[in-house]
Amino acid sequence: MALTLTRALEAVLDGEDAEALRRATARLIEVYRSGAPPEEQALRDPVSAAAYAAYRMPATHAAVSRVLRYAMEVAPDLAPRSLVDVGGGTGAAAWAVAEAFPEVASVEVLDASADALSLGARIARNGPPVVAGARWTRADLTVNSLLPQADLATISYVLGELPGDLPDRVVDASVAAAGVVAVVEPGTPRGFAAVHAARERLLGAGWHLVAPCPHEDACPLAAAGDWCHLAVRLDRTALHRRLKGGALGHEDEKVSYVVARREPAALPGGRVLRHPVTRKGMVRLELCRADGTAAAEVVSKRQGPRYRAARHAGWGDRWPPEGTDAAD
């Protein structure tokens, strides 16, 4: 039976030298801190790949899982049968896609790091069958940015690592190769800038947005010098705590993302841009809205179903939720 990613990581990484993993984790944190493309391959040896898997893979997996959930809420007809995971590393996005879409029958993970790929393949042996049977292909996007054909391309925590105009070329290549593209980056101003550039490029190619945007006009947050992101809460694994320390049992992974596809989707009325603020008898929602603007909506108890829906709304959710009688 397939293990959860957390259990699969424990099964594979348990015997690793903890001190070597801690040192490699500290180095990776330093490499990723600036958000700028690393000067050399970050996952350059087996211990760096193991450290990445232990301290980052649960978070990138949780982020991609949430992004896919939001995309499926807007486009319930999404049912990819094949995936190319671009810069897929140890395969976090491939796990998330396999779990979200049972129809997926073929997975290819492309990455420049042989150590990340071979560790990813070992972890995947304990995972969903389609991930266990994935192709793990060594490919340096700086040398060749062409991608194999697939229904879905995931580009997860990769664009920010690529130099010069390579992010643009990789987005163009994904448009040529796939029918749906999911770009995920850290929810920082820099991560958002990469996502926003990808959004503009995907729209420029005549594609349509699925999530998070409720419209295809200019992004009002980018125009205001703000950045669109959300926080995904996940439990810290025992392994993670051993490597990074910290008392909290959870972490909040900040994420910026865009999912787009060739066909239009029925976009929602809005999207929640911050943690909603609840006061006695009212909820204040900061929203991106279908008319292309960002503005607050205060929902009061007098609004009945809309108020009850607002009390359950979370940062990043569509608004109003479909299937409720919360419309105006």
Ligand SMILES: C[S@@+](CC[C@H](N)C(=O)[O-])C[C@H]1O[C@@H](n2cnc3c(N)ncnc32)[C@H](O)[C@@H]1O
């Ligand atoms: C931060 S990791 C993300 C890994 C995985 N997608 C995830 O979400 O956990 C960035 C990945 O991009 C890969 N990468 C960086 N530059 C690359 C290039 N020029 N060609 C192919 N892969 C590259 C790295 O080897 C690494 O595995």
